[in-house]
Amino acid sequence: MERFIADLVKQYESGALDRREFCKTVALAATVYAAGDAAKAQAPRGFKMLGINHISYACPDYAKARDFYASVLGMDKTPGKDNGQRANLAFGPEPGKGGQFVVARTQRAAANPRPPAQSFVDHVCYTISNWSDERVTAGLKASGRPYTARPGNVNVLDPFNYPVQLANIEEETAWK
Amino acid sequence: MEGYVATKLDDFDRGRISRRRLIEALTFAATSVAATGSAKAQTATPSLKVALVNHISYSCPNFKQAADWYSKVFNLDQVNPKATEVSLPFGKMDEQPMGISAKDVPVSFIIARASDRPANPRNASRPNPEAVIEHVGYTVADFNRERAKADLIAMGVKNVRDGGLYSLHLDDPFGYDVQISGLENNALTDG
Numbered sequence: 001m002e003r004f005i006a007d008l009v010k011q012y013e014s015g016a017l018d019r020r021e022f023c024k025t026v027a028l029a030a031t032v033y034a035a036g037d038a039a040k041a042q043a044p045r046g047f048k049m050l051g052i053n054h055i056s057y058a059c060p061d062y063a064k065a066r067d068f069y070a071s072v073l074g075m076d077k078t079p080g081k082d083n084g085q086r087a088n089l090a091f092g093p094e095p096g097k098g099g100q101f102v103v104a105r106t107q108r109a110a111a112n113p114r115p116p117a118q119s120f121v122d123h124v125c126y127t128i129s130n131w132s133d134e135r136v137t138a139g140l141k142a143s144g145r146p147y148t149a150r151p152g153n154v155n156v157l158d159p160f161n162y163p164v165q166l167a168n169i170e171e172e173t174a175w176k
Numbered sequence: 177m178e179g180y181v182a183t184k185l186d187d188f189d190r191g192r193i194s195r196r197r198l199i200e201a202l203t204f205a206a207t208s209v210a211a212t213g214s215a216k217a218q219t220a221t222p223s224l225k226v227a228l229v230n231h232i233s234y235s236c237p238n239f240k241q242a243a244d245w246y247s248k249v250f251n252l253d254q255v256n257p258k259a260t261e262v263s264l265p266f267g268k269m270d271e272q273p274m275g276i277s278a279k280d281v282p283v284s285f286i287i288a289r290a291s292d293r294p295a296n297p298r299n300a301s302r303p304n305p306e307a308v309i310e311h312v313g314y315t316v317a318d319f320n321r322e323r324a325k326a327d328l329i330a331m332g333v334k335n336v337r338d339g340g341l342y343s344l345h346l347d348d349p350f351g352y353d354v355q356i357s358g359l360e361n362n363a364l365t366d367g
Contacts, residue, residue, distance in 0.1 A: 045251070045327075046247075046248055046249050046250055046251040046331070047249065047250050047251065047316035047317070047319075047324070047327075047356065048250075048251060048316060048317040048318070049250040049251065049252060049266045049267075049314060049315075049316055049317075050266070050274050050314075050315040050316060050317055050359070051228075051229075051266055051273055051274055051283075051284055051314070051315050052228075052229040052232070052266075052284050052312065052313070052314060052315070053313035053314055053315040053355070053356075053357055053361055053362070054312075054313040054355075054361075054363075054366065055229070055232075055309055055312055055313070056309065056310045056311045056312070056313070056355075057307060057308075057309055057310075058307060058308050058309075058310045059306060059307035059308075060306055060307075065307065070222070071222055072222060072224065073222065073224055073225070073226045074222035074223075074224050074225030074226060075226065078363040078364060081363065081364070081366075081367055083367070086367060088363040088364075088366060088367055089363075090362075090363035091225070091226050091227070091228070092226075092227055092228045092273075092275065092276070093274065093275025093276060094275065095362035095363040095364045095365075096359050096360070096362045096364070096365075097274070097275045097359070098273065098274035098275025098276065098315075098359075099275065099362060099363060100228060100229055101362070101363035101366070103366065103367065107307075107308075107310075114351070114353065115351055116351070117347075117350055117351040117352040117353070118236065118237050118350040118351055118352075119234060119235060119236035119237070119242070119291065119348070119350035119351070119352045120234075120235055120291075120308065120309070120352070121232055121233065121234055121235075121308075121309035121312065122233050122234075122235045122289070123233045124229060124231075124232055124233070124309065125229070125230040125231045125232075125233070126226035126227070126228070126229060126230055127226065127227045127228050127229075127230040127280075127281050127282065128224060128225070128226060128227060129225075129227040129278045129280050129281050130278070130280065131280070135223055135224070136224060138223060139222065139223040139224040140224075142223070148298065155298075157302065157303075157305075158307070160305055160306040160307035161302070161303045161304065161305045161306060161307075162305040162306075162307040162308075162309075163299075163302065163305065165230070166224070166226070167230055168280065169280045169281065169282050172230050172231065172282070173265075173269075173282040173283075173285075174231070174255050174256060174263040174264070174265035174269075174282070174283070174285035175255055175256055175263070175265070175269055176256070
């Protein structure tokens with residue numbers, strides 16, 4: 001800024017710039033500078049959350065997990081997204097329109113291992129629409145996996161004993 | 177089945193039934209077994225279909241710190257506070273999740289929980305899981321990777337890094353891997 005004004009003064013002194021133009025230019029420069037500062041000072045706002053995109057699930061055998069989540073929980077195996085190490089399992093609205101997915105992957109040693117997190121996701125709960133206790137428990141019974149049930153709410157262990165909860169809207173909302 | 181075949185064969189050998197009757201009986205029995213197998217295969221069609229993630233239960237050393245971080249980064253309200261947890265819904269109580277028309281599917285939420293909370297006695301006999309949720313991906317509106325990266329860094333978010341064409345990875349306050357993306361990252365494009 002200082003250099004810019006020094007140049008303006010030089011032009012004014014040499015007669016290349018009249019007094020009126022000089023004043024206007026300096027005032028404009030000051031306004032632009034202040035606007036830039038205000039923009040810098042404005043704290044970035046957080047993002048607008050639309051929803052869960054996906055859950056990355058790592059286990060000893062992705063195929064076993066894939067088959068459980070597809071056959072018991074009704075997730076769709078995404079065509080072309082199973083490479084023998086991982087598979088995308090879609091559910092909910094269409095992909096790209098609010099749809100979510102589980103990435104079931106076989107756990108491998110990472111090339112660049114990250115420091116272990118101090119936190120973890122201890123379970124995931126899925127909503128079942130049009131809930132029926134009989135239908136839900138029949139579906140879980142057929143899976144052969146251990147589960148506990150109460151009205152509108154069941155807990156089941158998947159093939160790798162990861163806890164999965166299924167619930168209806170009466171049992172599980174953020175406000176309940 | 178084997179016992180039934182042996183009985184019928186015995187009947188034939190002893191002249192109790194004709195060759196034709198033997199064939200009919202065994203054919204009927206064999207096709208009945210196949211039909212039962214087919215019916216069993218059909219019952220493997222899922223009777224359940226999950227609609228959406230209801231919530232993610234997130235355990236950490238300081239749930240209030242986690243809740244404040246997720247509130248700040250994703251503009252989430254904190255509701256239903258309890259001694260060891262608080263919920264962060266992805267919308268207001270009367271809102272519908274994106275793309276969902278059913279009225280009985282609530283907006284998803286995170287429950288930030290204290291990892292040292294008293295154990296639920298119902299879970300006492302649970303075996304240790306062999307699987308982990310290694311990261312969670314969140315969809316945000318108007319995602320632009322470069323702009324999002326600058327915003328995250330300005331917010332003091334740690335370890336912001338590219339996650340392919342459509343997303344970024346970052347660390348939450350406890351080093352948990354979080355991914356953010358727009359709608360372009362989905363089951364058809366990821367991986």
